[in-house]
Amino acid sequence: MGHKTITVKLPTDYSDHELHGRIAKMLRINEFSFHITSKSLDARKKSNIHWLTKILVISDELRGEKYVAPEKLVIPYIKRNQKAIVVGSGPAGFFAAFTLQKAGYQTTIIERGAKVEDREKGISYFETTGMFDSNKNYAFGEGGAGTFSDGKLTSRTKRISKEKGFILSSYIEAGAPKEIEYLSHPHLGSNNLKIIVKNLRKQFTDIGGKIMFNTMLQDIRTSNGSVTQAITSEGILDADYFFIASGHSAYETYKMLMSHGVLFGTKNFAIGSRIEHPQKVINLAQWGKEELPGVKAAEYRLTSKGNGKQNIFSFCMCPGGTIVPATPYQNTNIVNGMSNYNRDGEYANSAVVAGIHPDQLLNKEATALETINVLEKLEMSFFNYSKGYRIPYCGIKDFILKREPFKKIDTSYPLGTIPAPLWELLPQKISNAMRLGLKDFNNKIRGFASGNIMGLESKTSAPIQVRREENRLCTGFKNLYVIGEGSGFSGGIISSAADGIKSAMTIID
Numbered sequence: 001m002g003h004k005t006i007t008v009k010l011p012t013d014y015s016d017h018e019l020h021g022r023i024a025k026m027l028r029i030n031e032f033s034f035h036i037t038s039k040s041l042d043a044r045k046k047s048n049i050h051w052l053t054k055i056l057v058i059s060d061e062l063r064g065e066k067y068v069a070p071e072k073l074v075i076p077y078i079k080r081n082q083k084a085i086v087v088g089s090g091p092a093g094f095f096a097a098f099t100l101q102k103a104g105y106q107t108t109i110i111e112r113g114a115k116v117e118d119r120e121k122g123i124s125y126f127e128t129t130g131m132f133d134s135n136k137n138y139a140f141g142e143g144g145a146g147t148f149s150d151g152k153l154t155s156r157t158k159r160i161s162k163e164k165g166f167i168l169s170s171y172i173e174a175g176a177p178k179e180i181e182y183l184s185h186p187h188l189g190s191n192n193l194k195i196i197v198k199n200l201r202k203q204f205t206d207i208g209g210k211i212m213f214n215t216m217l218q219d220i221r222t223s224n225g226s227v228t229q230a231i232t233s234e235g236i237l238d239a240d241y242f243f244i245a246s247g248h249s250a251y252e253t254y255k256m257l258m259s260h261g262v263l264f265g266t267k268n269f270a271i272g273s274r275i276e277h278p279q280k281v282i283n284l285a286q287w288g289k290e291e292l293p294g295v296k297a298a299e300y301r302l303t304s305k306g307n308g309k310q311n312i313f314s315f316c317m318c319p320g321g322t323i324v325p326a327t328p329y330q331n332t333n334i335v336n337g338m339s340n341y342n343r344d345g346e347y348a349n350s351a352v353v354a355g356i357h358p359d360q361l362l363n364k365e366a367t368a369l370e371t372i373n374v375l376e377k378l379e380m381s382f383f384n385y386s387k388g389y390r391i392p393y394c395g396i397k398d399f400i401l402k403r404e405p406f407k408k409i410d411t412s413y414p415l416g417t418i419p420a421p422l423w424e425l426l427p428q429k430i431s432n433a434m435r436l437g438l439k440d441f442n443n444k445i446r447g448f449a450s451g452n453i454m455g456l457e458s459k460t461s462a463p464i465q466v467r468r469e470e471n472r473l474c475t476g477f478k479n480l481y482v483i484g485e486g487s488g489f490s491g492g493i494i495s496s497a498a499d500g501i502k503s504a505m506t507i508i509d
Contacts, residue, residue, distance in 0.1 A: 034058065385420060390417055
């Protein structure tokens with residue numbers, strides 16, 4: 001049976017029947033199977049917006065080599081007496097634990113937050129009342145921060161094809177749409193993620209895994225370069241291996257690890273704010289029309305050199321989405337974006353941030369601890385400005401011109417807004433660079449400057465990075481792994497999950 005890959009241009013609202021006919025006509029064959037390997041929207045010409053698809057066709061009527069399916073991740077099972085503790089149930093933590101349990105280890109996940117159904121209730125209560133719950137919020141809880149987000153699955157990380165295949169197939173088995181295997185910019189949607197992470201939990205526990213929710217890692221005990229025990233809010237736990245996947249918001253976990261000699265350095269990261277527009281403004285700018293059949297909502301990805309020293313870029317764009325209060329702690333004020341699978345909300349939002357190194361931010365050679373402390377102080381300053389969880393805002397034009405905001409705005413953010421000179425609240429180097437970047441963005445997207453800039457976005461990536469060896473062990477330790485976004489070696493769902501899998505496989509192999 002031969003195979004061939006072809007590229008097909010399709011209208012945005014094409015049907016499966018139409019696609020089947022196109023393939024038959026192009027290859028002049030009748031009996032075949034096919035699957036889409038990639039699909040992206042080509043909107044370079046607004047008069048001819050279409051899907052550009054690559055199709056793998058398999059048929060006895062085609063000549064050539066026999067089709068061989070891509071190599072899959074193999075997790076060898078051996079019944080073992082060794083125990084593993086994984087701290088955090090985000091993508092890195094869950095997939096590390098899932099891999100270890102499949103390999104025969106006795107694996108326990110410790111999660112400081114609540115299970116997803118309780119977490120959803122806590123978030124709803126927070127957004128209704130402004131009463132923060134440290135166990136039920138956007139940052140901590142089952143599935144990690146990504147559970148209540150757009151669920152983007154794009155990744156530029158190389159050499160993770162087997163891991164990525166395993167991750168995507170696990171999501172599909174748990175209820176994700178099959179399109180995530182081939183879309184150029186796949187996403188799960190927050191409404192789907194709440195179902196998916198619950199189903200993944202069942203898959204994990206069905207094979208013997210254990211999850212302890214509302215269980216905080218407070219400390220560790222070490223001896224001769226090994227971690228011997230995890231001290232938690234629910235008691236002391238012993239294990240042979242310890243994986244810390246706490247995410248980059250858990251400052252107290254960072255500080256605790258540092259106190260035990262876990263080494264961290266600093267790295268580039270980014271700070272900025274959220275930008276919000278009516279979704280129709282973005283649709284019109286990108287497509288030349290307010291709606292496009294077969295496409296949910298228009299997106300954008302923008303970059304600018306700004307002042308020539310710092311890159312300014314959009315990040316985590318959420319079409320048809322909502323700006324949310326993503327603070328991990330009661331006395332800080334941070335925003336993030338989310339959207340459901342259909343992306344059918346009234347507003348579009350995105351982070352717009354400026355890249356910076358901690359040394360630039362502190363005007364000195366910064367340590368990892370100093371970097372965390374200065375970020376924590378910045379996040380607290382936004383809380384203190386609004387005396388709560390209202391977010392400071394101004395128009396993009398106001399920000400560019402340093403003009404005091406005066407008008408009330410409509411927004412998706414649930415806890416209220418307060419007009420503010422946002423350029424003064426952000427670090428000066430950040431606001432100066434963003435001002436130039438926003439001018440540039442307005443030249444690239446018509447009507448961009450009509451939007452609003454809101455709150456503090458400080459969680460694009462970790463500002464520090466753990467020092468670890470080629471086998472992914474923390475330098476100086478025999479059984480401790482810091483993985484995922486909190487390690488500083490990954491960012492986003494796919495790369496974090498892959499980091500968890502690869503770290504687990506080092507002891508399995």
